[in-house]
Amino acid sequence: MELKQADRVRRAVSGFMTTATAVCTFVAVGLLLVILTYIAWKGIGSLSFRFLVDSPRPVGEGGGIGNAILGSLVLLGLSSAFGLPIGIAVGIYLSEIGKGRLASVVRFVIDTLTGIPSIVTGVFIYAIIVLPMKNFSAFAGGVALALIMVPIVGRTTEEMLKLVPHSLREGALALGAPQWRVIMGVVVPAAASGIATGGMLAIARVSGETAPLLFTAFGSRFFFDGDLNQPIASLTVQIYNYAISPYDEWHAQAWAATLVLMTLILGINIVVRVLTRKRF
Amino acid sequence: MRVQTAPPRIQVPERRPEDGAAPKTTQPKVSVRDLDFYYGKNQALHNISIEIPERIVMAFIGPSGCGKSTFLRTLNRMNDVIPATRVAGQVLIDNSDIYAPGTDVVELRRRVGMVFQKSNPFPKSIFDNVAYGLRINRITNSSSELAGRVEQALKDAALWSEVKDRLKSSALSLSGGQQQRLCIARALAIRPEVLLMDEPASALDPIATSKIEELIFDLKKQYTIVIVTHNMQQAARVSDTTAFFLLGKLIEVNTTEKMFTAPNEKLTEDYITGRFG
Numbered sequence: 001m002e003l004k005q006a007d008r009v010r011r012a013v014s015g016f017m018t019t020a021t022a023v024c025t026f027v028a029v030g031l032l033l034v035i036l037t038y039i040a041w042k043g044i045g046s047l048s049f050r051f052l053v054d055s056p057r058p059v060g061e062g063g064g065i066g067n068a069i070l071g072s073l074v075l076l077g078l079s080s081a082f083g084l085p086i087g088i089a090v091g092i093y094l095s096e097i098g099k100g101r102l103a104s105v106v107r108f109v110i111d112t113l114t115g116i117p118s119i120v121t122g123v124f125i126y127a128i129i130v131l132p133m134k135n136f137s138a139f140a141g142g143v144a145l146a147l148i149m150v151p152i153v154g155r156t157t158e159e160m161l162k163l164v165p166h167s168l169r170e171g172a173l174a175l176g177a178p179q180w181r182v183i184m185g186v187v188v189p190a191a192a193s194g195i196a197t198g199g200m201l202a203i204a205r206v207s208g209e210t211a212p213l214l215f216t217a218f219g220s221r222f223f224f225d226g227d228l229n230q231p232i233a234s235l236t237v238q239i240y241n242y243a244i245s246p247y248d249e250w251h252a253q254a255w256a257a258t259l260v261l262m263t264l265i266l267g268i269n270i271v272v273r274v275l276t277r278k279r280f
Numbered sequence: 281m282r283v284q285t286a287p288p289r290i291q292v293p294e295r296r297p298e299d300g301a302a303p304k305t306t307q308p309k310v311s312v313r314d315l316d317f318y319y320g321k322n323q324a325l326h327n328i329s330i331e332i333p334e335r336i337v338m339a340f341i342g343p344s345g346c347g348k349s350t351f352l353r354t355l356n357r358m359n360d361v362i363p364a365t366r367v368a369g370q371v372l373i374d375n376s377d378i379y380a381p382g383t384d385v386v387e388l389r390r391r392v393g394m395v396f397q398k399s400n401p402f403p404k405s406i407f408d409n410v411a412y413g414l415r416i417n418r419i420t421n422s423s424s425e426l427a428g429r430v431e432q433a434l435k436d437a438a439l440w441s442e443v444k445d446r447l448k449s450s451a452l453s454l455s456g457g458q459q460q461r462l463c464i465a466r467a468l469a470i471r472p473e474v475l476l477m478d479e480p481a482s483a484l485d486p487i488a489t490s491k492i493e494e495l496i497f498d499l500k501k502q503y504t505i506v507i508v509t510h511n512m513q514q515a516a517r518v519s520d521t522t523a524f525f526l527l528g529k530l531i532e533v534n535t536t537e538k539m540f541t542a543p544n545e546k547l548t549e550d551y552i553t554g555r556f557g
Contacts, residue, residue: 099363167400171463174358175413175470176390185416189402 036262043259046252052260056221056238059247065257067223071138071233072264074224078142078205083206084199090150091157091195096183104146107158113151121147122212130216138224138232141217144208149202156198160191195203196276204265210236235261282431307375309334309474309504310355315369317350317359324350328369328530330523333473337505339519339536341512343551347528348508349397355506356392357385366503373474390417393472397479398461400487401451401466406443407449409462413470429469436463438495457488464495475499477507481514493518512531512552516540524548 050064055064094107125144130136164187172182188195213219217230219241235257241252308331316518317325325347332338340348353359357378362540370377378388390413401409413419420426434440439461443454451462460480462468467475477496481489496505496518509515515522515536522539524547526533532545543549550556 014457165400167396167398168402170358170361170394171400171402171466172412173361174356174389174396175416175466177412177416178386181416185412186402199490229431 001015008037013109036093039258039262042252042255044256046256047259049254051256055132055223059249063124064255065235065238065260067220067262068233068235068238068257069260070224071217071220072207072235072261074138074232075141075145075213076203076268077236078138078144078228079149079206080199080203081146082142083146084153086146087150087153087199087202088195090154091161091198092144092183094154094158095161096179096187109272110151111200113147114155117211118148118209119211119215121214125212126215133229135229136216136218136231137229138217139228140249141232141234142215142228144212144216145206148206148209148212152205153198153200156201157191160198161187163165163194164190193276200269200272203268207265207268208236210240214240235264289374289434300501302351307334307337308332309373311370311372311375312355313370315351315354315367315371317354317368318366320434324528326529330533331529332504332506333521334504335502336520337500337507337518338523339515340506340508340525341510341515341522341551342525342531343556344510346525348523348525349478351525352478352506352508353394353450355474356394357383358389358391358394360385377382386557387536388471391472392474392476393467393470394476395460395464395467395478395480397482398513399463399483401454401459401462403450403452405448406451406454406462407447410469411466413466417438417470419470431445433465434462436468436499438462438491439465455488457484457491460484460492461490461495464492472503474504474506477505479510481512489514512540524551526551 044104050062051062052063053066054277056064057064090106090110094103094110098106121144125140125147129140129143133140168186168190170181172186173179177185201256214237217234217237219237220231220233222233224232239254239257239261242250242257246253310330310332312328312330315325315328316323317372328351340352342348349420350359354367355373355378359365359367367379369379371379371387373392377383402412404412407430409435411426414426414429420429431440431444440460442458443462447472449537451459454462460483464477464480481492484492493514499505500520507518509514519536521533522536522543523533524539524543532539532543532548534543538544539548540552543552
C-alpha cells in the first residue's frame with residue numbers, strides 16, 4: 001500500500017512537471033509569435049520596393065530606408081571583421097592554451113564585459129575614438145559593436161572547443177602534429193558549427209543595438225559612400241529616430257524598418273547555417 | 281628525413297638488416313632505465329627498466345591501474361599533455377634519451393606512433409584522416425604520391441578493400457572496428473619506427489579483434505610494436521615477449537611462451553592462472 005501511494009505521488013508530480021514545462025514553452029514561443037505577427041502586421045503596409053532602396057525624405061514625401069539597410073550591413077561587416085577573429089582567438093586561448101591564474105583572470109574580465117550595458121560601451125568608444133578624431137564615424141560604430149561581440153564569441157567558442165573530445169587532440173599529437181596544427185586543423189574544425197552559432201548569436205545581438213551607435217556611428221540621411229570616417233545610418237538608429245518623432249507616417253515607417261531588420265537577421269542566420277552545415 | 285623511393289610492400293620490410301647479418305639481439309630499439317613516473321604526488325611507476333628489441337611484438341599485461349598504459353605513454357611522451365606529471369629516469373630510443381632537454385617531442389612522435397584504446401578518427405573524410413600525418417609532416421608534396429601513401433597505409437591496415445570506393449565519405453560513418461583500423465592506418469602512413477597500441481581491440485567484437493591481431497602479426501615484420509592488453513589470450517596470440525606489471529612495478533619480462541607456461545615469478549603465475557586481478 002505504502003508503495004502504491006508513492007507511485008501515485010510520483011506520477012502526479014511527473015504529470016504536473018510535464019504540463020508546466022509545456023505551458024512555459026507555449027507562453028515563451030507564443031509571446032514571440034505575437035510580437036513577430038504584430039510587427040509584420042504593422043510594418044507590411046509601408047513596405048514597398050521604393051521604401052527599401054530610397055533614402056529618407058521629409059514628412060509627407062515618402063522616402064525609404066535604403067541607406068539604413070546598407071549602413072547596418074556595413075556596421076555588421078565592420079564589427080564582425082574586428083570582433084569575430086578576436087573573440088574566437090580569446091576562446092581558443094581560454095580552452096586550449098591558457099592555464100592557471102592568467103586564464104581565470106581573462107575569463108573573469110570577459111564575463112564582466114558581457115554584463116556591461118551597451119550604452120556604456122558607446123560612451124567609452126565616444127571618449128576614446130570619436131572625441132580624438134573629432135567626428136562620429138562608421139569606424140567608431142564598428143568598434144563599439146565589436147567590443148560587445150568579443151565576450152559573447154569568446155565564451156561560446158571556449159565552450160564549444162571544450163566539447164571536442166580530448167582523444168582527438170591526443171590522436172593528432174601522436175601523429176607528430178605541433179600544438180597550433182592540432183588546434184587549427186582538428187579541434188577548431190570539429191567545433192566549427194558551434195563556433196559559427198556563437199558568432200551568429202553575437203551578430204544577432206549587436207544588430208539590434210541602438211544605444212552604442214547613437215554615440216559613435218550617429219546616423220546619417222545619406223547613403224554610405226565608402227568613407228569609414230563619416231557618420232553612417234543604421235536601421236536601429238533610424239527606427240529610434242522615427243519612433244520618437246511626432247509623425248504618423250514616420251511611425252509607420254519605423255514599423256516597416258523593424259520588419260526589415262528582423263528579416264535581415266533571419267537571412268544572415270540562414271546563410272551562416274547553410275555555410276557551416278555539418279559535413280562530417 | 282627518410283626519403284622514400286617506392287612504397288614498400290608489407291612483405292618486404294623496410295629496415296631489415298641484410299640477410300645473414302647479426303641477429304636482432306645486438307641493439308634494443310627501446311631501452312628504459314630506472315623510470316619513475318608521478319601523477320602529482322602519486323607515484324604511478326616504480327623503477328622500471330626494460331629493453332625492447334627491434335621488430336618484435338611486446339605485450340604489456342597486468343590488472344587495471346597497474347601502470348601499463350601510463351608506461352606505454354611515457355614512450356612517446358604522451359603524458360606531457362597531462363598537467364602535473366613528472367618523470368625520472370631514462371627512455372632511450374636508438375640510444376638517445378627522449379627525456380633529455382632539447383628533445384623535439386613532435387619529431388619523437390613521428391618516430392613513435394600510437395593507436396589509442398578508443399578509436400579517435402578526426403571528423404574528416406577517410407582519405408584526409410590517413411593523409412593527416414603526411415600533410416602536417418610535409419612528407420610529400422605531390423598529390424599522386426600522397427594518394428599512393430594513403431592507399432598503401434590503408435592496405436597495410438587491411439582496410440583498403442572495404443573503403444576504396446568511399447575515401448571521400450566521413451570517417452565517422454565507418455563501423456567501430458573499421459574506425460580502429462583507420463586509426464592504425466593513420467599511424468602507419470607516416471611509417472613510424474615504433475608503434476604503441478593501447479588496448480587497440482578492447483572495444484571491438486571478436487571478428488574485428490581477430491582482424492587487428494592478424495594485422496599486428498603482419499606489421500611486426502616492419503615495425504617494433506608494443507601493445508597493452510587486458511586480454512591474456514590476446515597477449516599469448518600476438519606477442520613474442522610479454523611484460524607483466526603490478527601496482528606500478530615491472531614484475532617480469534619473458535618470452536611469451538615461457539611467460540604463459542613456466543613464468544619465473546610466483547606473482548606472474550598467480551595472475552595468469554587467475555588467482556587475482
